[in-house]
Amino acid sequence: MDRLFYPRAVAVVGASRDPSKVGHGIFRNLVRDFDGQVYPVNPKAEELLGRRCYPSLLELPERVDLVVIAVPAHVVPEVVREAGEVGVPYCVVISAGFSEAGNEDLERELVRTARKAGVRLVGPNCLGIINARIGLNASFAAELPPPGNIAFVTQSGALATSVIDWFSSGDVGTIGVGFSKFVSLGNAADLDFPDFLEYLAGDEDTDVVVLYVEGVRDGPRFLDALSGCAGRKPVIVLKGGRTEAGAEAVGTHTGSLAGSGKVYEGLVEGEGGIFVEGFEEAFDAAKLLAKAGPPTSDRVLIVTNAGGGGILATDALHELGFELPEPAGDPSVLPPEAATGNPVDVLGDADAERYRIALEEFADPDRYGAVIVILTPQSVTEPVKTARVVVDFAEGFPGPVIGVWMGRHSVALGIRVLEEGGVPTFPSPERAARALYHAARWAEML
Amino acid sequence: MDRLFYPRAVAVVGASRDPSKVGHGIFRNLVRDFDGQVYPVNPKAEELLGRRCYPSLLELPERVDLVVIAVPAHVVPEVVREAGEVGVPYCVVISAGFSEAGNEDLERELVRTARKAGVRLVGPNCLGIINARIGLNASFAAELPPPGNIAFVTQSGALATSVIDWFSSGDVGTIGVGFSKFVSLGNAADLDFPDFLEYLAGDEDTDVVVLYVEGVRDGPRFLDALSGCAGRKPVIVLKGGRTEAGAEAVGTHTGSLAGSGKVYEGLVEGEGGIFVEGFEEAFDAAKLLAKAGPPTSDRVLIVTNAGGGGILATDALHELGFELPEPAGDPSVLPPEAATGNPVDVLGDADAERYRIALEEFADPDRYGAVIVILTPQSVTEPVKTARVVVDFAEGFPGPVIGVWMGRHSVALGIRVLEEGGVPTFPSPERAARALYHAARWAEML
Numbered sequence: 001m002d003r004l005f006y007p008r009a010v011a012v013v014g015a016s017r018d019p020s021k022v023g024h025g026i027f028r029n030l031v032r033d034f035d036g037q038v039y040p041v042n043p044k045a046e047e048l049l050g051r052r053c054y055p056s057l058l059e060l061p062e063r064v065d066l067v068v069i070a071v072p073a074h075v076v077p078e079v080v081r082e083a084g085e086v087g088v089p090y091c092v093v094i095s096a097g098f099s100e101a102g103n104e105d106l107e108r109e110l111v112r113t114a115r116k117a118g119v120r121l122v123g124p125n126c127l128g129i130i131n132a133r134i135g136l137n138a139s140f141a142a143e144l145p146p147p148g149n150i151a152f153v154t155q156s157g158a159l160a161t162s163v164i165d166w167f168s169s170g171d172v173g174t175i176g177v178g179f180s181k182f183v184s185l186g187n188a189a190d191l192d193f194p195d196f197l198e199y200l201a202g203d204e205d206t207d208v209v210v211l212y213v214e215g216v217r218d219g220p221r222f223l224d225a226l227s228g229c230a231g232r233k234p235v236i237v238l239k240g241g242r243t244e245a246g247a248e249a250v251g252t253h254t255g256s257l258a259g260s261g262k263v264y265e266g267l268v269e270g271e272g273g274i275f276v277e278g279f280e281e282a283f284d285a286a287k288l289l290a291k292a293g294p295p296t297s298d299r300v301l302i303v304t305n306a307g308g309g310g311i312l313a314t315d316a317l318h319e320l321g322f323e324l325p326e327p328a329g330d331p332s333v334l335p336p337e338a339a340t341g342n343p344v345d346v347l348g349d350a351d352a353e354r355y356r357i358a359l360e361e362f363a364d365p366d367r368y369g370a371v372i373v374i375l376t377p378q379s380v381t382e383p384v385k386t387a388r389v390v391v392d393f394a395e396g397f398p399g400p401v402i403g404v405w406m407g408r409h410s411v412a413l414g415i416r417v418l419e420e421g422g423v424p425t426f427p428s429p430e431r432a433a434r435a436l437y438h439a440a441r442w443a444e445m446l
Numbered sequence: 447m448d449r450l451f452y453p454r455a456v457a458v459v460g461a462s463r464d465p466s467k468v469g470h471g472i473f474r475n476l477v478r479d480f481d482g483q484v485y486p487v488n489p490k491a492e493e494l495l496g497r498r499c500y501p502s503l504l505e506l507p508e509r510v511d512l513v514v515i516a517v518p519a520h521v522v523p524e525v526v527r528e529a530g531e532v533g534v535p536y537c538v539v540i541s542a543g544f545s546e547a548g549n550e551d552l553e554r555e556l557v558r559t560a561r562k563a564g565v566r567l568v569g570p571n572c573l574g575i576i577n578a579r580i581g582l583n584a585s586f587a588a589e590l591p592p593p594g595n596i597a598f599v600t601q602s603g604a605l606a607t608s609v610i611d612w613f614s615s616g617d618v619g620t621i622g623v624g625f626s627k628f629v630s631l632g633n634a635a636d637l638d639f640p641d642f643l644e645y646l647a648g649d650e651d652t653d654v655v656v657l658y659v660e661g662v663r664d665g666p667r668f669l670d671a672l673s674g675c676a677g678r679k680p681v682i683v684l685k686g687g688r689t690e691a692g693a694e695a696v697g698t699h700t701g702s703l704a705g706s707g708k709v710y711e712g713l714v715e716g717e718g719g720i721f722v723e724g725f726e727e728a729f730d731a732a733k734l735l736a737k738a739g740p741p742t743s744d745r746v747l748i749v750t751n752a753g754g755g756g757i758l759a760t761d762a763l764h765e766l767g768f769e770l771p772e773p774a775g776d777p778s779v780l781p782p783e784a785a786t787g788n789p790v791d792v793l794g795d796a797d798a799e800r801y802r803i804a805l806e807e808f809a810d811p812d813r814y815g816a817v818i819v820i821l822t823p824q825s826v827t828e829p830v831k832t833a834r835v836v837v838d839f840a841e842g843f844p845g846p847v848i849g850v851w852m853g854r855h856s857v858a859l860g861i862r863v864l865e866e867g868g869v870p871t872f873p874s875p876e877r878a879a880r881a882l883y884h885a886a887r888w889a890e891m892l
Contacts, residue, residue, distance in 0.1 A: 158822035165855045246758075261761070278874060
């Protein structure tokens with residue numbers, strides 16, 4: 001699929017002069033951010049955004065690797081046939097009006113045409129695909145996500161735009177989190193989850209895969225591909241339609257076969273996938289894994305300047321099956337009132353230096369597979385300096401070091417320093433624990 | 447307790463010239479934000495921040511309602527005795543060094559002295575108290591929380607500072623959420639949860655109460671007071687030390703008796719309290735209840751422009767026991783491709799007007815106890831205009847209307863409009879569902 005994701009040249013069929021049309025948006029996205037050649041195909045226009053228009057794919061001056069199609073549904077099969085005629089390997093069909101609208105016949109015709117023409121399809125009825133690393137926004141998403149190492153393959157294009165919107169916001173908690181590839185499957189008439197899982201398994205730009213799954217067509221093939229990919233990198237599965245009511249809503253949405261949550265959960269985890277039950281939870285886990293990888297063991301050390309935060313973290317970790325063994329190390333490095341069990345409570349008047357001392361003395365990498373550092377803003381707290389201490393420490397610690405800077409106003413800059421330094425942060429101990437749990441399950445299943 | 451929370455005049459004993467001292471910070475907070483008289487008591491200073499210092503409480507020019515004490519522990523009983531002598535009804539003891547540090551005798555002496563002197567105590571070893579409505583920051587928290595209708599009573603002062611930091615950030619999701627009173631209990635040697643629950647039950651400034659509880663001394667009295675308060679307004683209980691490991695950490699922290707989570711959960715819910723398991727979850731529920739009150743029934747309508755978001759909401763609501771009956775109303779008001787079951791899918795190309803039509807046609811207040819409106823940013827989506835539509839609609843809808851604007855960058859302004867208009871928002875369908883669940887449980891227990 002390298003020609004799909006790393007095309008040298010792309011054509012947009014249905015590139016429109018009307019800015020309100022999807023075909024215009026896609027063409028504009030590609031012209032704006034993609035370095036390769038981009039050809040508009042539109043028989044009714046001479047020129048679009050300064051590029052010469054071509055009346056059809058057959059007239060293009062060179063062979064393109066990827067064609068994005070945004071023309072009325074009944075025209076799509078003919079466009080795909082022409083694509084095949086000029087040797088195009090991949091078409092992304094944005095156009096709706098196929099099986100999702102009751103036009104199963106047209107969708108079958110489309111697939112038959114593609115097979116005969118030697119063309120592979122993404123879609124139809126999809127948002128498109130994105131390779132953020134090379135600025136390829138072959139979709140009608142308004143902007144590119146920040147580049148990075150997470151791939152998102154989704155049966156809901158709208159969730160893709162939400163994720164892009166979320167992670168392109170510059171919000172401190174999203175700093176340093178980026179995406180390699182987005183794939184909106186749409187009706188997945190041809191290319192489907194298994195194809196992309198197989199490709200992403202070997203994709204060097206991708207370290208973590210997130211799937212939003214409403215239903216799968218070929219269960220065994222899906223599980224096979226999941227297993228192959230999950231053996232090499234974490235695959236997080238957010239299942240829409242886990243409940244009976246949700247599955248009914250899926251029926252309305254994509255018409256694909258849904259299955260009950262428990263069945264999916266068992267199957268997904270059986271193949272090494274990470275089953276999550278929420279949208280934020282999926283990307284919390286992805287962020288942790290993308291930045292810091294899985295824990296090296298189930299033993300976690302908590303370092304905190306607040307008893308309450310440490311207790312909440314302890315509860316959450318304990319409920320998820322983590323162990324919290326007491327640290328070795330010399331308690332006298334901290335003031336006598338400090339607690340040197342687990343949590344290590346460095347006290348409300350801890351400065352950054354006291355956190356450094358505590359981490360160096362107690363966070364033994366042979367003893368702990370992960371460390372959660374909690375900071376609540378108190379009178380003498382140093383949210384930014386402490387963040388620098390944690391970033392330095394995390395560089396030498398084999399497992400993940402996680403920051404929970406509780407608050408927002410005075411701790412935001414500290415959160416930014418942590419995230420920029422590769423330390424994933426979460427706004428509450430519970431979310432940190434939950435993300436760590438998913439990462440630990442993946443490590444265990446390996 | 448009106449004299450504690452609405453004092454006419456306050457004295458700070460231990461008001462220091464040294465800005466690094468807690469006694470300085472408390473005095474500065476009061477001078478800056480509180481309109482009443484504030485007297486510094488410090489025998490070694492003539493003047494502090496332009497106010498004349500007094501050598502002791504006995505020399506004050508008038509009777510004060512509240513004395514905040516930040517002097518070394520061994521001096522505190524004598525200060526309290528003097529407070530009693532001049533008719534002070536309430537002392538907030540910030541000073542540490544009592545039972546939490548092994549000095550049980552000193553704490554007993556303090557309580558005995560207070561009883562004899564007719565003085566009631568908050569603390570010792572606490573952050574202080576805040577009445578945000580009148581700018582009374584009798585604590586060493588660096589700033590006041592925004593004023594509003596939520597009260598927070600906590601055994602962890604650090605969680606109070608985190609909450610203040612969170613809700614004073616101006617982050618769009620916190621807009622319009624505010625606090626009436628904060629109480630940091632510290633060791634709660636005298637005044638404890640039951641006293642504050644009894645007061646807050648009748649406090650007109652407070653509509654929602656949040657407790658962070660590590661352990662309670664007098665179980666039956668706590669449950670009695672909880673029941674009395676929860677019968678009048680929602681009381682959200684976040685229990686630190688729900689697990690064995692967490693309870694051990696509580697032992698290290700405050701020395702109070704912890705109890706297992708399940709026992710607490712049963713007891714709390716038996717008295718009409720809302721038991722939550724996380725920090726964000728507690729304040730998600732508080733926000734929903736503070737802004738929109740409880741649902742009028744367990745039947746929820748979902749309106750969405752994204753199939754995926756609607757499905758995730760359906761799953762989350764169904765798992766929490768909500769019903770999602772199909773709406774009555776005329777499907778022909780929406781385009782034929784729209785889904786007019788539940789979720790109502792207004793489609794990816796919905797503008798604000800289409801949301802308005804869907805809400806007016808399908809969100810029947812006799813049929814539904816709450817409405818969740820989901821918006822994902824797609825090409826023609828109108829996040830701000832749609833927010834205005836939802837705010838207008840919510841004003842006439844008896845149950846809560848909740849916004850889930852999924853994303854951040856392009857939807858932030860829309861979220862602000864929703865929150866300013868009194869519509870609580872959540873970043874994911876799951877968090878909205880969970881908050882609604884807690885609100886529904888409270889309504890049910892009533």
